Amino acid sequence: MKKDTLTVGFMLFALFFGAGNLIYPPTLGDESGTSYWAAIVGFVLTGVGLPILAVTAISFVKNDARELADRVHPLFGAIFTSVVYLAIGPFFGVPRAATVAFEMSMEPFTSASPFILFLFTTFFFLLVYFISMNPSKMVDRVGQLLTPFLLFAIVILCVGGFMLLNNDVQSPSEKYAESPLFTGFVEGYLTMDAIAALAFGIIVVNAFKDRGITSRNALIQSTLKAGLVAGIGLVSVYASIGWIGTKMGASGNFSNGGDILSSAANTMFGNFGAILLGIIVALACLTTSVGLVVACGQFFHRLTGFSYHWIVALVTIVSYLIANQGLNTIISVSVPVLTFLYPIAIVLILLTFLQPLFDGNAYVYRGAILMTGFISLYDGLTEYGISMPAVTSVMEHLPFFSLGLGWLVPAVLGGLIGWFLKRNPALSYSK
Incomplete structure (x- = not known):
């Protein structure tokens, strides 16, 4: 073996x-x-x-x-x-x-x-x-x-x-x-x-x-x-x-x-x-x-x-x-897509190991992924060169934003919101 x-x-x-x-x-x-x-x-x-x-x-x-x-x-x-x-x-x-x-x-x-x-x-x-x-x-x-x-x-x-x-x-x-x-x-x-x-x-x-x-x-x-x-x-x-x-x-x-x-x-x-x-x-x-x-x-x-x-x-x-x-064309397109996908993949992987803490409830997954996806979509669009001054002024206040990890705290917050909805089913729709 x-x-x-x-x-x-x-x-x-x-x-x-x-x-x-x-x-x-x-x-x-x-x-x-x-x-x-x-x-x-x-x-x-x-x-x-x-x-x-x-x-x-x-x-x-x-x-x-x-x-x-x-x-x-x-x-x-x-x-x-x-x-x-x-x-x-x-x-x-x-x-x-x-x-x-x-x-x-x-x-x-x-x-x-x-x-x-x-x-x-x-x-x-x-x-x-x-x-x-x-x-x-x-x-x-x-x-x-x-x-x-x-x-x-x-x-x-x-x-x-x-x-x-x-x-x-x-x-x-x-x-x-x-x-x-x-x-x-x-x-x-x-x-x-x-x-x-x-x-x-x-x-x-x-x-x-x-x-x-x-x-x-x-x-x-x-x-x-x-x-x-x-x-x-x-x-x-x-x-x-x-x-x-x-x-x-x-x-x-x-x-x-x-x-x-x-x-x-x-x-x-x-x-x-x-x-x-x-x-x-x-x-x-x-x-x-x-x-x-x-x-x-x-x-x-x-x-x-x-x-x-x-x-x-x-x-x-x-x-x-x-x-x-050619390589330059491939890289120019791939980097923004990876910037969008990677944080979502990271959160999904980590939730797989943490799910015993919240019984694998879908609301925790949805909250964390939704918040992560919102931030990583912004990061991906800016990598493409799309300027969003109004959104950027808000995003800059996120913890770790300058380090490229602006999605981290929103992911945790989204997961906690999902966990709260799990504990209070009257506030959420049933599955």
């Missing part, structure tokens, strides 16, 4: 460790400088802690994340979960992984022409489609074959960073000067892992069921252990590649985390470094894309009744078309 836990844990690590996981920690390290350790702790809370909680939360239900969201309302469950799967799947997550894989593994050796991107994504998505068609074998293919190569390449890069990069660590940028912990916390949203975990959770649960584990308590324990295996790997890698970013801060200005890692790899190992980084990125983005396509296929198969194989084909084709629009 320990072998199964490690295998599934390695698979989960590989599914989580994709495009965002590679490009954001180095940027955090570069910008936070001497405040790095506080910033990376905040990043780990949302980039590792929440995904593990989300995966474990799925082990509490029979099917998928929709059952968690249905506790608010069945209509909310269907809509919110579908939006989450579309966001982490064909609209943002999978295309982003493919384009990051291209820019960091192929572009250094070729031109940046749309034709080369077309050729690369054609091969990339054919491979994703082939692996995704048989999800029962994905654990073995990813957990036993791809992940060890990925980990080995990452270890070489990280060891080189600690031994070969000797630059002084710079002072933090203005962004991280005052509240590095909370800034890192919000930056962890960009990995997409907490909402991706809502999709990956059922893959983990099914993997353990295929290995003969059927009781609820055993599934919860096994899922948590696999999550911890993945979490240890993620924390180790984030801390290491983030530290590389701090060491590269004195080497110049960088456009993104990929640029930082590319420069670091070239500084440490020359051309071999570029090849090594290309292998890391290609494997990381491939495994994440496969996991997301499989999760979308399984979810929409259950939701619509359409053939799993046809849904996988459609998700792959849509991802392929969007990937060829």
